Amino acid sequence: MRKILVIGIGTGNPAHVTQEAIEALNRVNVFFIPHKGAQKEALAHLREAICKRFIHHRNYRFVDVEIPAREAQPEDYRATVADWHAQIERNYIDAFRTELGEEECGALLVWGDPAFYDSTLRILDSIHGRGTLAFSHEVIAGISSVQMLAARHRIPLNRIGAPVLITTGRRLMQGFPAEADSVVVMLDGEQAFSHIDPEGLEIFWGAYLGMDEELLICGPLEQVSAQILSAREEARRHHGWIMDIYLLRRVAR
Missing domain, CATH: 3.40.1010.10 (Tetrapyrrole methylase, N-terminal domain)
Known part of the structure; x- marks a missing residue:
């Protein structure tokens, strides 16, 4: 067979x-x-x-x-x-x-x-x-971009005792989930992070993770959103393709 x-x-x-x-x-x-x-x-x-x-x-x-x-x-x-x-x-x-x-x-x-x-x-x-x-x-099984994102930013995906939601850019367009604390976003061709209310959120973004072309940006969403959009567009234009992923989470208080 x-x-x-x-x-x-x-x-x-x-x-x-x-x-x-x-x-x-x-x-x-x-x-x-x-x-x-x-x-x-x-x-x-x-x-x-x-x-x-x-x-x-x-x-x-x-x-x-x-x-x-x-x-x-x-x-x-x-x-x-x-x-x-x-x-x-x-x-x-x-x-x-x-x-x-x-x-x-x-x-x-x-x-x-x-x-x-x-x-x-x-x-x-x-x-x-x-x-x-x-x-x-x-x-x-293989090493995933989810794991690589956390490793490259040197962070755990979750806070102590808290869950992590893995979703898509299409769903994030509806807004940051009300009950969520940490959200990993995949398949975001529309850069949904730039369309939601950034207040109280931080982002850990990565593209071409594990490759020579790797790009990493992190910080308060309202401060680095434009930087990510610019870096993403330039990289896509240069390479002809892009694979990226990011973690959004509420800023700890």
């Missing part, structure tokens, strides 16, 4: 690829590399570079899988995401069926960790549920 490994590969620094992930990489025959357009080619190349660095043999190959662009500001968010996932699912089914032998091991290399706002596992579950393609799959 075909086997698919979903391997978390960290945030771009090869030193953060775990020993378990390295062992998993060496089991793989076919790596399915998602391609999301010219602007994100660097991410595909980084995946390939990690393989070449850690795999001790050359009996593997790369297969490109096109990932369609998702509508940026849909009227019906859930319906749009469902349609987008269905397109990706079809592309993966075609790739698995044509490129992965019955007894071979394939892999999907997930940025950071598969558990945090990544749809790979949902898509594989959907494929498996259809019953049209038999395979088993296994998940290997």
Whole structure:
């Protein structure tokens, strides 16, 4: 039976690829590399570079899988995401069926960790549920951008005995959650932090965490918001892409 490994590969620094992930990489025959357009080619190349660095043999190959662009500001968010996932699912089914032998091991290399706002596992579950393609799959955890953000800023994510909320920029647009103290925000293409009331909030922001291009800014939100917006825009223009994440929390009194 075909086997698919979903391997978390960290945030771009090869030193953060775990020993378990390295062992998993060496089991793989076919790596399915998602391609999301010219602007994100660097991410595909980084995946390939990690393989070449850690795999001790050359009996593997790369297969490109096109990932369609998702509508940026849909009227019906859930319906749009469902349609987008269905397109990706079809592309993966075609790739698995044509490129992965019955007894071979394939892999999907997930940025950071598969558990945090990544749809790979949902898509594989959907494929498996259809019953049209038999395979088993296994998940290997990776160092996430959430962990890296805290490490780079040298902070714990939570205060003593207090919870941490992990959410998206789309939801933060509705305002800082009333009952929350510490909020980690991912997938914020609209820079929601600049649209909410900054009073009483501090931010710990990071981009390209763990990479040579790493950027870090922190401070009271009302004082550093404009600085983050400027740094983010300049970096995106220079590199053609950006991955960033931040922690917002109430200023301790």
